[in-house]
Amino acid sequence: MNTMKLSLGPIQYFWERQRVLEFYQQAADSAAEIIYLGEVICSKRRLVKLEDWLAIGTELRQSGKEVILSSLTLLEAATETSSLKKLCSNDEFMVEANDISAVQLLSAAGKHFVTGPSVNIYNGRSLQLLARKGLKRWVLPVELGLETLKDLQDLRPEGLETEVYALGRLPLAYSARCYTARSHNLPKDDCQFKCIDYPDGRLLKTREDQAFLVLNGIQTQSALTHQVLEQLPELQALGVDVLRISPQYSGTLKLVEIFDAARKGNELKPLNEKLLGLLPLGACNGYLVEQAGMDYQAEVSHDTQKVV
Amino acid sequence: MELVSPAGNLPSLKAAVDNGADAVYVGFKDDTNARHFAGLNFTERTFEKAIRYAQDKGRKVFVAINTFPQPDGFQRWKTAVNQAADHGVNALILADMGVLDYASERWPDLRLHLSVQASVTSADGIRFYHENFGIRRVVLPRVLSVSQVAHVITQSPVPVEVFGFGSLCVMVEGRCLLSSYATGRSPNTYGACSPASHVRWEETVGGTNTRLNDVLIDHYGDGEKAGYPTLCKGRFQVGENTFYALEEPTSLNTLSILPKLKQIGVSAIKVEGRQRSPAYVAQVTAVMRAAIDQCMQDPDGYLPKDQWMQKLAEVSEGSQTTLGAYHRPWQ
Incomplete structure (x- = not known):
């Protein structure tokens, strides 16, 4: 069985330009084989432009990385459609479609593409249809679990790669409204780029102080970090090709090292302990075991880890 | 502009038809539709009665099959499609591309609408479903401003339906977890x-x-x-x-912008609320019917009547209404 590859998903937050550049300089030396680049949340975040992403991508490719450009998830303005067309017509890198609009543009142009976690592929018929349109790799929607993944792997067309969102706060929802701006009592059109102050998103707690969600501009994420390290043997057995690590503001490359050690067969329990110490607010993995996404099943159920 | 009203049971469907809906949308009693609530929706038998009641009066019935089947349940979605088609439904409202693929292959002449749950907000996205499955209408998510809706309409290969009244999803539909x-x-x-x-x-x-x-x-x-x-x-x-960090308890109400929606070429106005009572369906349908009729007759002189606004406020969440994303400052 092939070793699973590691990918770095697109940065979902709004970071300073310098921080983005540094992050990818470091990522060039990491164990991640695949790197997704681009702004997927808000078209007003323009500290790093398409030309910059192309330049970063070229450097990463020279370091031996497979580079994919990720598209905006929620399209509203006509200018966003124009930017998407520009992105999809680039001849350098494959594109990750995060909306069906990108799927249409890429398939009409006869290009291969990846679909991100926000493209709804819930059954084999969808998978087969998109494979005919040029799909090369798909990311399992985050709310689906191992049982459905197993069924989908059985139905997946030959040559199609499966990627799983393996670590990161969960992308849960997208809106016309900017919640970060709203939390500062500002309208979206005058947001003052408040997202820059929250490089891991802005925490939303219940009135009992339970860390529940994170506001990231127009996106809502989980406050807990979804992580599947302990399910690695199952994912490997199901023939998953790629594990995605979604960047957080600090510690991301250490997380890549942990996943790298895990896929090479090192003992999971101590790695998991180390991983939990790197997360902003704690872990969840409920979706993978067909539970509420916020749940965390700490026990390792698979045979290879039955340490009593 | 066609008025599309919700019905969660036969009395609601009758209320919609009797109060002037051009079309009524319904769902079956299982997880194939996005209002899968206990005590709601139609069995095959009540569905047959519903179709007969509406079509005898020259109205249409649409069936929403707008959730996303996983492999172990796919057969249920096929059954729902076939059941609706067998009974002469006027259109199916579908979201999942696997279900669309099945329906367009098995029932090539059947009219398919793209559900709001398909989460499509651009003309390119609409084109995907039009070219691959021949959809004949799209329902737009409640995330676009009026000028953005207008832009989509100018580029769209098919007519556009938008939400006119009801509980407001503030997240783009179909991608909210x-x-x-x-x-x-x-x-x-x-x-x-x-x-x-x-x-x-x-x-x-x-x-x-x-x-x-x-x-x-x-x-x-x-x-x-x-x-x-x-x-x-x-x-x-x-x-x-x-x-209220995300949104207040409030309902969408577009009475004040109906002439604008007409002017930009909206083809149909949808009322949310299959989970609501027959009284709600009757009240909202009657108000929307009167408003649309007045708007069509005299768009320049149209003004929403206080009485209409009051009736809609009575059945709104938190007794308040909003224009939602249609109105840019809301965003």
């Missing part, structure tokens, strides 16, 4: 958001707590009217403030 994050069940997988099975009302000293799978969604003081704990409409803490 808040409910499954908290409960394991989402509109996509289960056909329900913030499902009643996970709701708990808790009397406390000084008020009422509303919980969803134990997560505190809101707390109401004594004398404050407690609302249903829909996840995106609770009060939470962000920074120093406790407030």
Whole structure:
């Protein structure tokens, strides 16, 4: 069985330009084989432009990385459609479609593409249809679990790669409204780029102080970090090709090292302990075991880890 | 502009037809539709009666099959498609591309509409479903401003339906997982958001707590009217403030912009609320019928009547209404 590859998903937050550049300089030396680049949340975040992403991508490719450009998830303005067309017509890198609009543009142009976690592929018929349109790799929607993944792997067309969102706060929802701006009592059109102050998103707690969600501009994420390290043997057995690590503001490359050690067969329990110490607010993995996404099943159920 | 009203049962369907709906949309009694609630929706037998009642009066019936089947349940979605087609449905409202693929192959002449749950907000996205499955109408998510809707209409290969009234989803439909994050069940997988099975009302000293799978969604003081704990409409803490961080309990109401919607070429206006009572369906349908008729006759002289606004406010969440994303400052 092939070793699973590691990918770095697109940065979902709004970071300073310098921080983005540094992050990818470091990522060039990491164990991640695949790197997704681009702004997927808000078209007003323009500290790093398409030309910059192309330049970063070229450097990463020279370091031996497979580079994919990720598209905006929620399209509203006509200018966003124009930017998407520009992105999809680039001849350098494959594109990750995060909306069906990108799927249409890429398939009409006869290009291969990846679909991100926000493209709804819930059954084999969808998978087969998109494979005919040029799909090369798909990311399992985050709310689906191992049982459905197993069924989908059985139905997946030959040559199609499966990627799983393996670590990161969960992308849960997208809106016309900017919640970060709203939390500062500002309208979206005058947001003052408040997202820059929250490089891991802005925490939303219940009135009992339970860390529940994170506001990231127009996106809502989980406050807990979804992580599947302990399910690695199952994912490997199901023939998953790629594990995605979604960047957080600090510690991301250490997380890549942990996943790298895990896929090479090192003992999971101590790695998991180390991983939990790197997360902003704690872990969840409920979706993978067909539970509420916020749940965390700490026990390792698979045979290879039955340490009593 | 066609008026499309909701019905969760036969009395509601009759109320919609009798109060002037051009079309009524319904769902079957299972997880194939996004209002999968106990005691709601149609069996094959009541569906047959519904179709006959509406079509005898020259109205249409649409069936929403707009959730996302996983491999082990796909057969249920096929059954729903076939059942609706066998009984002469006027159109299916579909979201999942696997189901669209099946329906367009098995029933090539059947009219297909793209559900709001397909989450398509651009003409390129609409083109995907038009070219691959021959959809003949698209329902747009409630995330676009009026000028953005207008732009999509100028580029779209098919007519556009928009929401005109009802409970407001503030997240783009079809890509909102808040409910499954908290409960394991989402509109996509289960056909329900913030499902009643996970709701708990808790009397406390000084008020009422509303919980969803134990997560505190809101707390109401004594004398404050407690609302249903829909996840995106609770009060939470962000920074120093406790407030409706995502959205207030409020309903969408487009009466004030109907002439604008007509002018930009909207083809149909949808009313949300298959889970609501026949009285709600009757009241909202009657108001929307009167408003659309007046708007069509005299768009320049049209003004929403106070009486209409009052009637709609009575059946709105938190008794308040909004233009939502249609109105840029809301965003």
